[in-house]
Amino acid sequence: MKNLFSKKNLIWLGLLIVFFFLVQFLIDIRVITPYYRTIVYWVGIFIILGVSLNIIIGITGQLSLGHAGFMSIGAYSAAIVMQNMPDMTGLLLGMLIGGLVSILVSFVVAIPTLRLKGDYLAIATLGVGEIIRIVILNLEITNGASGISNIKNLISWPLLFVFVVLAVVLSANFKNSAIGRACISIKEDEIASEAMGIHTTKYKVIAFIFGAVLASVAGSLYATTYYVVKPETFGIATSINILIIVVFGGMGSLTGSVIATGFIGIINMFLQSFAEVRLITYALVLIVVMIFRPQGLLGSKEFGLDKILGFKPPFSKKLRKEKST
Amino acid sequence: MSYLTVEHLTKNFGGLSAVSNVSISVNEGELVGLIGPNGAGKTTLFNVLTGVYKPTQGKVILNKDGKSIELSKLPPYKITHQGVARTFQNIRLFKDLTVLDNVKIAMNQQAKYGLFGALTRLGKFYASEADIEQRAHEFLKKVNLDDLAYDLAKNLPYGKQRQLEIARAMATGAKLLFLDEPAAGMNPQETHALTEFIAKIRKEMDLTIVLIEHDMSLVMNICERIFVLDYGKLIASGTADEVKNNRKVIEAYLGEEE
Ligand SMILES: Nc1ncnc2c1ncn2[C@@H]1O[C@H](COP(=O)(O)OP(=O)(O)O)[C@@H](O)[C@H]1O
Ligand SMILES: [Mg+2]
Secondary structure, three states, X not given: OHHHHOHHHHXXXXXXXXXXXXXXXXXXXXXXXXXXXXXXXXXXXXXXHHHHHHHHHHHOOOOOOOHHHHHHHHHHHHHHHHHXXXXXXXXXXXXXXXXXXXXXXXXXXXHHHOXXXXXXXXXXXXXXXXXXXXXXXXXXXXXXXXXXXOXXXXXXXXXXXXXXXXXXXXXXXXXXXXXXXXHHHHHHOHHHHHHOOOOHHHHHHHHHHHHHHHHHHHHHHHHHHHOOEOHHHHOHHHHHHHHHHHHHHOOOOHHHHXXXXXXXXXXXXXXXXXXXXXXXXXXXXXXXXXXXXXXXXOOOOOOOHHXXXXXXXXXXXXHHHHHHO | OOOEEEEEEEEEEOOEEEEEEEXXXXXXXXXXXXXXXXXXXXXXXXXXXXXXXXXXXXXXXXXXXXXXXXXXXXXXXXXXXXXXXXXXXXXXXXXXXXXXXXXXXXXHHHOOOOHHHHHHOOOOXXXXXXXXXXXXXXXXXXXXXXXXXXXEHHHOOHHHHHHHHHHHHHHOOOOEEEEEOOOOOOOHHHHHHHHHHXXXXXXXXXXXXXXXXXXXXXXXXXXOEEXXXXXXXXXXXXXXXXXXXXXXHHHHHHOOOO
């Protein structure tokens, strides 16, 4: 248990607490106005989406273009449950149901599609996202094209913060484990990975399901934040937006996705008042970034405390040697 | 029964018979060579032995602890779990990862926690991770690569990359190694270092090794027994001297423009 309360973890915890209260304070004194708050919520929800897609694409190397589909499962689950239970219990229950449905759907989908590679996989997952959307469009319980509105708005900074931190920490734990290493080895070289005794199909499926569940949780938060869910919200455009976060932040860098989402949120905010040029400017910024940093903001590296505070990896003899000489 | 038995193995690609009715056996602890001109089917044979391809006909049997396991029915990762690992003709390291991580991935089976432990870090997570890290370092020390533990695999000199690939295969816990042209592209010095390395690890870790070499000299030096493939067929087998003086072998190699 010693390691769970390591110096590094405690410093992270401290920073998070400070950050939480700082933002809460800024909200209380209205420096962060209700308008800015909507941007904070957007950023939080898309951090969960970006990080979870990064597990699938950046860590495991499986190009998936259907992420918004899993987001919609969570969104509709929360919306439907909250029709009858417009309170926190309803939201959490909807989230739970959405998560379970996502596990089921992603599992069924993963087995055949993850056999495909590259472009084929991308097209198959694009199809999956569309199928989910069309099913929702035609179901009665989801209210077809008009969707569900008047969902109780329960979002708040503390609620958002808890789920974003949870999602990012779980994703980081996923990455920094034997399971994460297995996934990374698949991305690096699937044939070599299999030859090293890694059951590649199993790990691809695990990564896919893990990402889908987190997307679903983000969807539930989305439903209660925007109090309307419609099938069109969860189309290809949204999947691509999430993909942009992953590419922009750097494939395989979870902290990169977090920073990229914040960045994109701020760009969107500044461009809000120039609706006509917004999409063009947005695209231009992305193109410029991709020209100068094709590997994304952080590449595959993580923003961490190790370098800043001079922590050493636990068994790093070589680094120690270099420092002493 | 021998440690590894290959019975009437055939692998066809469409009309081409890359491996054709090959039967060989390898005893525990042996170091055997597999030679033959380019395109003879050596790599294809390895690919069948390690599960990358299913054989068109025939089977591969491993005798381990008194049990016989039909490898040709298993997927590659399960073959590895049976203590059989390989290297590739074109190096296939996880090149953007460190030397240490390459080895840790090979040791993945040793992790004593599942998804829940990984996500929550409860239970055996920290103990198991520290254990794997320590074993990986110990292992790297044994193969003289520990001073490179934190270097990216792709930044290693060519000879060291080959060496790491062999080390990584061993780190899976393998007792039977298939090495596909481990000396390809090496200068004489590197080849010499590699030869010593193979001899050393074999003794220290009780390995059985099957080694492909296109170039005869390395194989002639260190292998106890040699199999010769030509056009998918086993045309000779025996000691270096026997094989060297075999008429069919001489013809196969003379027939090759080099
Ligand atoms: N996946 C494949 N599909 C079709 N033909 C193949 C495949 N792999 C190998 N071959 C063919 O099988 C023959 C043997 O190749 P290979 O086993 O690589 O030879 P070696 O390793 O002895 O040089 C060659 O003619 C090669 O073109
Ligand atoms: Mg070959």
